[in-house]
Amino acid sequence: MRTRPVRRAWQAVAASLLLLATACGTGSPPPGPPAAGTWRLVFHDDFDGSELDTERWVTCYDWNKDGCTNRGNNEAQWYLPGQVSVGSGSLSLNAERRSTRGSDGRTYPWTSGMISTGRDHWDGRPRRTFTYGYFEAAIRIPPQGGMFPAFWMMPASRYTPPELDIMEFIGTTQRVFMYVHWRDREGAEQRERGTYGPADFPAGYHVFGLLWEKDELTWYVDGVKRFRVTDADRIPHVAMEVLVNLAVGVPGPPPPSVDSARMRVDWVRVWQH
Numbered sequence: 001m002r003t004r005p006v007r008r009a010w011q012a013v014a015a016s017l018l019l020l021a022t023a024c025g026t027g028s029p030p031p032g033p034p035a036a037g038t039w040r041l042v043f044h045d046d047f048d049g050s051e052l053d054t055e056r057w058v059t060c061y062d063w064n065k066d067g068c069t070n071r072g073n074n075e076a077q078w079y080l081p082g083q084v085s086v087g088s089g090s091l092s093l094n095a096e097r098r099s100t101r102g103s104d105g106r107t108y109p110w111t112s113g114m115i116s117t118g119r120d121h122w123d124g125r126p127r128r129t130f131t132y133g134y135f136e137a138a139i140r141i142p143p144q145g146g147m148f149p150a151f152w153m154m155p156a157s158r159y160t161p162p163e164l165d166i167m168e169f170i171g172t173t174q175r176v177f178m179y180v181h182w183r184d185r186e187g188a189e190q191r192e193r194g195t196y197g198p199a200d201f202p203a204g205y206h207v208f209g210l211l212w213e214k215d216e217l218t219w220y221v222d223g224v225k226r227f228r229v230t231d232a233d234r235i236p237h238v239a240m241e242v243l244v245n246l247a248v249g250v251p252g253p254p255p256p257s258v259d260s261a262r263m264r265v266d267w268v269r270v271w272q273h
Helices: 005-024
Strands: 040-045 077-079 084-087 090-096 110-112 114-116 133-140 147-155 163-168 176-183 189-196 206-213 216-221 224-229 240-248 260-272
Touching: 077 240, 090 114, 090 240, 110 240, 133 147, 133 163, 133 240, 147 260, 163 206, 163 216, 176 216, 176 224, 189 224, 240 260
Parallel strands: 077 110
Antiparallel strands: 040 260, 084 090, 090 110, 090 260, 114 240, 133 206, 133 260, 147 163, 147 240, 163 176, 176 189, 206 216, 216 224
């Protein structure tokens, strides 16, 4: 499959609509969120350069200290900035089976990459946070087993829930999972899940989107609505960071024959009213 088909298709549609708008005298903008209202693009990265834009992104969680991981999931990787690269118009998050000792004193069998609009370290200031909007990214997940690619959002407070998982692949590459996490009135953690598939997601780029409004959460895959939540108790109303990561070892370790994997991101966009 050709590389970067998603952006090329989007650009073709945008160009066609712009020509039509010019001919009709409407001045309509190119396609945006699949929802009513006036929207503006407030954050985007097309990864057209040769290195990561560090004014937009950091390469760890807010608890970065010479790298990081997410021990809450018992993940097998230690994230390092060297596992993140930009070139040929896309971002790559690269997982390798390489024993790495973390600053937490543990040794991890894998190292991998992630990006976040959060902080460089616990006491820093987030690059960008967002409350409500339409969030989308064109992503090609790796085909290897044992990988846990995700595009999601966590509170700028650094404590979850709430949490919004725009896409996750857990134990499969053929079905995408979409979650909202929240606390109920007794303080217990709860979650609701949507799924879509089967589809051969590693075969090419797919666009994963989330519409987050005050009264609804709606998930999209390739522009088609796939999951919706309208229960007021489940919708967050706090500023959040955007994250894209390639975790390893959830729900189980990669097979012995797998020594590396790569997740590619063509672009990320955030729209708001």
